[in-house]
Amino acid sequence: MTVRKIVPLVPRTLLSLALAAPLSAHSASQSLDELVVVGSRAPTQISEVPGTVWVVDEEDISTQASSGKTLKQILGELVPGLDAGPQGRTNYGQNMRGRKALVMIDGVSLNSSRSVSRQFDSIDPFNIARIEVLSGATALYGGGATGGIINIITKKGEAGETRFSSMAGASSGFNDSDDLSYQLAQSVSGGNDQIQGRLGIAYAENGGTFDTDGNQVKPDVTQTDLQYNRSIDVLGNLGIWLDDNQRLDVTAQYYDSRYNGDTGLYFGEDFDAFTGVDPDSFDIRDGVNFDQEPATERYQVSLNYQAYDVLGHTFYAQAYTRGEELNFHPFPYVRADGSGGLLPGSYYSASQQETALSGIKLLMTKELTNWNLSYGVDYSRERFEADQMLFDLARAADTGGLAADKTDVVGRYPDTDIDTLAPFLQVEHQVTDALKLSGGLRYEVVDTEIGDFVDNAYQVRVSQGMISSAEAIPGGEETYEEFLVNLGAVYKLDQSQQVWANYSQGSTLPDPAKWYGQGDYTVSGGQALLDNGISIDGSPLQQVKTEQVELGWRTGKAKWDAQVALYYAWSDKEVATENLSVVVKDNKTRNYGLEASAAFRPADNWTVGGTTHLTRGEVKVDGDWEKASVTDASMPKVTGYVDWHNNYNQIRFQGTHLIDVEDEDGNELKGRTTFDLIGNRKLPLGQVSLGISNLFNEDYSTVWGQRSVIFYSPAYGPEEMFDYKGQGRTYILTYSVDY
Template identity: 40%
Template sequence: MKLSQLNQIKFMLNPIVIGMLGLSLHVQAQTDHNEYAMVVTANRSAQSISDIAATVLVIEKEQIEEQAKSGVEFKDLLANLIPSLDVGSQSRSNAGQNMRGRSALVMIDGISLNSSRAISRQFDAINPFNIARIEVVSGASAMYGGGSLGGIINIITKKGSDDEEGAHYEAWLGAQSGFNSSEDSQYQVAQAYSFNKEKLDARLSISYEKTGGMYDSNGDMILQDSTQTSSQYVSQFDVMGSIGYDISDTKRLELTAQLYNSGQDSEYGIDYGYGYSNYFTTDEIDMVKGYELDEQAKTTRYMLAANYIDSKFYNQTMNIQLFTRYESLRFNPFYAGTLSASEQNTTVVGSKFVFTAKPTNKLSLVYGADAEFEQFDATQTYYDTTTAAISNGLVLNSVGETDRYPGIDTLSLAAFLQADYDLSDAFNVHAGVRYQYSYISVDDFVDVEQQYASLAGDTTDYDAIEGGSNSYSNTLFNVGALYKLNKQQQVWVNFSQGFEIPDSAKYYGQGDYNDDGSVASSTNVSDNPLEGIKTNSIELGWRLSNESLYTQLTAYYSLSDKKIEAQDDYSIEVVDDKVRIYGLEAQLDYYLTDALHAGGNFNYIMSETKEDGKWGNLDATSASPSKLTAYISWQQDLYNTRLQTSQMFDYTDADDNDLEGYNTVDLLAGVQLPVGKLQFGITNLLNTEYQTLWSQRAVYYYGGSVNENLFNFEGQGRTYSVNYNVKF
């Protein structure tokens, strides 16, 4: 098929049946190379991947560890292995890293990391040391509700029940460097203890990772991400614990807890020039020593979950999940007339109830309800601009704090029903419905500019912009079918609807004021309620699997009735311009022998918006470029090696803004020792010079009339890594 013909493809499927409501999925791999012989179970209701009408991908622990221990950063690791996911940012943020051109729902053990405030740090959430596998479904999902228009990534953590009976210890020791200077280093220490005995199992792990400076292919320190914060000079702690108890043969209780902290402590900062002179020129900008800031960027997250399963609850399986999540996300100061940094806090409590039943041999039902309550607030810390200006932007002294966004409370309630019916041994149909109700309460809020004016000495008594409440009620449908051509091949088609509420914090609380401090005009709940966005998706898929080959090819199409548009002040508007995204997603793995195999994946994607009655390419700040990855791998009992390459392709939007593609190559190798294993890696093997995808997006999003070099976050140059791990 020629690439030009792809514009005629308007098919898409919605994955809906695995991981109902985001509860934990479990995967058991067979001994051969047949990827689709895996059994996926949701709530103890087993289903082979070959029976699922969805683009399903399971990233196993061995794949994750091979990449992570070889120095591949987590966001890049995911992009290498997930066809529909954009390339990584190499910064703390996964902003603009979409799935099939849209936002993804990211979860840990079924607990969503997405929030009403669209902050992109879902991948700054866990150390790969604690990951057992990752479940991925591409495309929108009516069964998950909002936030999953592009797909679902469910990170499953390691548990004591994963191990054989007895006590076990696991340790990782790793180091990484490009040997550019004494600052160019990274190391990791991780330790876990687990046991599995009779009815009780548990695991406790502690990992610590410390990064230094990062250097580009020319040996220069990479500019720190001034917009979304950097991953340089960061100390990361990830503490996880779980305990499970089999109450009986049919009942199980499991508790999981996590404490995650990823904080920056850097002596290096961006040289903005005296009086911020470099901010308005076209000069190159460097990193220099002398950065002084008491509270630097960090991510802090606490999670606690309880799962109860009863597989014989009135002839059905009942799964109950109760959870809470708290996170505090702090940014570094950003200069935009004033010099300030925000800290944004989210607290979530929720529950999920899922029941699975099989009334007849041909009919299966999954139904349930979920509820979630979220509280959000944010502050803005301002810094002395004079001190910063005479120190080239390096010395930052706080002068006060205001609110950054209105406080927002969000209540979400949902109920769903999913039915699967076997018309024959080869032909299955399914249909489902989800009713979602969301209630949003917005606090009264004085516009942030007026708050800063008061902080700076303005004595005007500014009125608050009125808050209020708004509700959203949606019924989402899905319907589809799967047909087995034979034991090795299946084709499927599916239609599904998705719905999302845009970022309320970046919409409400904006206003203009009269001289006496009264509100002249504003964006408030009663006069300008924020509209939701509905997306219809359809997918047509085919897969083939046998002992030496598995491959799947999917044509997809999605259409949204509205578009989110960023404003010059970084607030958002929802406009009535439709957005359509369509393309081809594919994956192939072929075993030439038991030891030698090769393959890759690609996502050819077109993103368009309809303005003034005409379709044109979507803005470069949000559109996903096409990408291709390929690899060849040799694996034996004692040795393994993998050569892999990733290619992002060029993209040009309707305003002729370009995203320049690039290619990187990595070499991964390992050797089994009498005790433990050594894993080596060389990332960016050819020392390619490139600008990351997020950097190129940031230029268009933040650049405007300022020096674009402020957002020139070069890709990391050739880097070497070594890791020793042992489990006993």
């Protein structure tokens, strides 16, 4: 029988191709022979990648999830260069090396032109096999990959008897009856030599979140949170060997995460807390009834084909489609009239933003003597639409915002269509047994089409009958072309350690929806006449390119391992947020720092390790370098852990310290130090886990809570209404079994 030689594409079984048990990304101890795809888009040993690579395996994910952490918190704990993860729905500001990361599931991008920060509100950890992370800018993946790559690889079926996995868990801080969350999950997998498949379903129901004093954390009415949230993740895949040299993998996912309660933030009668009439009148109350509830709903389907011998090449092809619908919390845009009422033009609304993305990726690889050639093309088409639901203002005012009854729907942002075509070439040359050079080029063409659009505020006025009509800001088309280059070298000092140097470029188009469609009007005769507006013809959005240089060293030995990298990244444009809109300024920016991880195993059952990311972001203003705004700057962090285990037990004590950052305007993000304790015990059937998060009940404000205060206060209400506290000590009990 012919031996199958195919190496499956990104979504397939890189885990099964890895040598020796993969080790924790938290301890930087992944095997240097382990295969990853984030560095070159085709399976490559870590030791051959001229860049900082981290692998978070299934065991790491399961251990951290047993301490109550969400996916973004797990990655923030285990990946040094990635900022600590918030506890709400948003991952706004969770940058990698101070810049945006490209997040993917099985190689399919979760990023969109509208940079809504919900990439990690997309999959349950139960369905994840492993996560590969490449720190720093990269040319091979194109748009959005300015800070790094995070590729979430889902679990797949394997040949053999039918296998089942079950999981049940609950968590509480033992405050009141709402302080209880639980999770249930089930999977079935199996197959034969020809066909393998898996189906996994994960369900979670959250209660309220409580701080260190036992008080409920205020619901996030800006980006929404996960209190009283219900989520379900259904993921299935089927792998088929078409013959000995061809394979097809099909993966489909449906994910729904939405508010499912009746408790919310009370804004005071007539929104008095927002208008400043009575800033202390906000409260947490029952009685919520929204016609549009905060939610994330998405689906994804991908087909992956591989053939071993196509014109002497290995051929990889992926076709995919992804759709998502994101709902936000109702928000009051209100002003007081001086006599206890609301001024005309006040309104209560919530946005719904939809993205549809489809595309295809083609890759050919060929190995020659001392050379490796990879080339291909990526194509994608994205459609973005956004509406804003208006609610009955009088009823909302009477209930302090707890009731949101639909009255009308208007446009929130201009419709946006983006087509991206990007051929690429990557060449690797083994100069000597010790030295390997690599280089590549990506030529990216981005066609953007923006629809005609009436400024949102004037659409609301038309809906309210304040004016009869308003002129539209004309849309148009704009094409961006960019060459992205990468150059790298890896030198093996010996069989267990390498040094590397790397230069790479990445690019991004900053949020067209937040740029276009804003206008200045003059109202005459009941009509709003356009004076000027932000349009493609008058003020086209600029693309931003990031360049990065990196020097690194890594080693993996029996008793210890480590990885260290120094980096410097820069751009000639600054992307900033002003009045909740995106602006692009002709200011140079730079991020530089040190990213490191180490682990020491003094005995067979013990591991001691930690990571650090020391980083600084700066903007050049009037010839001087200034500290970057804390609304976007990364917080330096240090983590550490002690792990003891034997064949039946594991105990892990871990801590994270975030270091204060401050900007030129005097705004500050205050750090924190928190600890977790995790214990696992194997039973005759299954395993039980007990986790205690925030072990010492540290009192702190979340990073997003501190940023939210800067964004929304005092313009939209008192500071206390947006300062979201961290969760107090919480106990998590989980039982899992494979059979």
